[in-house]
Amino acid sequence: MEFLLDLMLLSQLTVITCGCPILQAPENVTGPWKGDVNIPCTYGPQKGYTQVMVRWLVQRDSDPVTIFQRDSSGDHIQQAKYRGRLHVSQEVPGVVSLQLNSLEMDDRSHYTCEITWQNPDGNQVMRDKTIELRIQKLPVSKPTVTTGSGYGFTVPQGMRISLQCLAWGSPPISYVWYKEQTNDQEPIKVADLSTLLFKPAVVADSGFYFCTAKGRVGSEQRSNIVKFVVKGSLEPFETKNEAPTTIKSPLKATSTLNPSWDWTTKTDVYFGETIAGPGKGRGLPMFAIILITSLCCMVVITMTYIILCRKTSQQKHVYEVNRVHAREGSNSEETMRVAIFTTVCSSDKQASLALGNDYSDES
Numbered sequence: 001m002e003f004l005l006d007l008m009l010l011s012q013l014t015v016i017t018c019g020c021p022i023l024q025a026p027e028n029v030t031g032p033w034k035g036d037v038n039i040p041c042t043y044g045p046q047k048g049y050t051q052v053m054v055r056w057l058v059q060r061d062s063d064p065v066t067i068f069q070r071d072s073s074g075d076h077i078q079q080a081k082y083r084g085r086l087h088v089s090q091e092v093p094g095v096v097s098l099q100l101n102s103l104e105m106d107d108r109s110h111y112t113c114e115i116t117w118q119n120p121d122g123n124q125v126m127r128d129k130t131i132e133l134r135i136q137k138l139p140v141s142k143p144t145v146t147t148g149s150g151y152g153f154t155v156p157q158g159m160r161i162s163l164q165c166l167a168w169g170s171p172p173i174s175y176v177w178y179k180e181q182t183n184d185q186e187p188i189k190v191a192d193l194s195t196l197l198f199k200p201a202v203v204a205d206s207g208f209y210f211c212t213a214k215g216r217v218g219s220e221q222r223s224n225i226v227k228f229v230v231k232g233s234l235e236p237f238e239t240k241n242e243a244p245t246t247i248k249s250p251l252k253a254t255s256t257l258n259p260s261w262d263w264t265t266k267t268d269v270y271f272g273e274t275i276a277g278p279g280k281g282r283g284l285p286m287f288a289i290i291l292i293t294s295l296c297c298m299v300v301i302t303m304t305y306i307i308l309c310r311k312t313s314q315q316k317h318v319y320e321v322n323r324v325h326a327r328e329g330s331n332s333e334e335t336m337r338v339a340i341f342t343t344v345c346s347s348d349k350q351a352s353l354a355l356g357n358d359y360s361d362e363s
Contacts, residue, residue: 021046021094025113025129031103032138033170034216039098039131041113048120054088054096059110068098100133108135139218140169143211145226154229155201163196165211165223173215180208180225201230 021043031037054070067079068088077083085101096113114128147153148162155161165175175194178187187210190196198205206229214220 020119020125020127021049021115021117023113023115023127023129025131028132028134030134030136031100031107032168033103033105033135035103035138035169035171036099036101037103037133039100039111039113039133041096041098041129041131043094043096043115043127045094049117049125051115052118052124053114053116055112055114055116056088056098057112057114059112064112070096103135105135108133136170137217138169138215140167140173140213140215140221142221143167143175143213143223145209145211145223153226154231157203157230157232158200160197160199161201162198163209163211163226163228165194165196165213167213167215167221169213169215170217171215173213176212178210178212180210198230203230203232206230 023041023043025039025041029037029039052071054068055066056068057064057066059065065079067077067082068086069076069078070088070090075088077086082100087099087101089095089097089099096115098111098113100107110130110132112128112130114126116124116126119125143165144167146164146166147155148164151159151161163177165177167173167175173194175192176189177191177193177196179190180187190209194211196209196211207227208225209228210223210225212220212222
């Protein structure tokens, strides 16, 4: 303990004396065989010091070999063996940790994190840290069960939700989901995947669930039993995060597969919506009522206007017809009068001529 305190005091004195950034990294890191590992390497950025280069080296035999280099031209992976499975952090200033995926046993070695800065005087300063990477065939850990929503393990009917089983160990890891039965019957095997998906959840899905995990090495592990509750539309529902109800019981595995379950191979995180059931009708919003009322008024006004226009048009038509008939009657009467007058005049003329002739004969 005193030795560690002395080292911390020495590092603080070094920072105060020279003001250089100090690298921080563990002495060793253990990663799972066939899994992923993160080898930490960080420093606190100092004013006036600019990062110029980042290098990661691995010890091969007696000589270190550069496997990664970051400079002004970008990131470069120097060894083909590490391409596609090596990544170095750059999102956070001062964090240059090495992420190595799909670990093999021959990845065991000493890795060196080397940083070069340019100080305020224009000179370059280099610091490095060496970390030992150990690879182990890790047995699978006890799996944990989580849910893909903020509702916990009690959800409303009609919601799309998933139960997720997660364990740590050397991959590949196989998962199996079971549902407990009543009357001390054997649990039903419902899925062979890490994620159990309900789309949507119904009241019949309620029950006690657990999952098992089996890794490349070690024995099979099982999770605690969780109580999953799906509430119907008529039941009150409170939105809250609740801790899972766990029950420990001996594992009774069976190969029976229930074909009615729907499951998927990928984790499905979905914040679903509550679907109202038959007993939960909701009134129309105020704006919808106002809109419907306005539309009805417009329809009534339009129909009234059309009826009035038709009635006015019919009355005008009758008036025009009567006017035409009256005009035609007047013209006929005038014509008859003219004809009578003409006839009378003609008769008088003939009478006059006849009298004249008679008078001439008498003379």
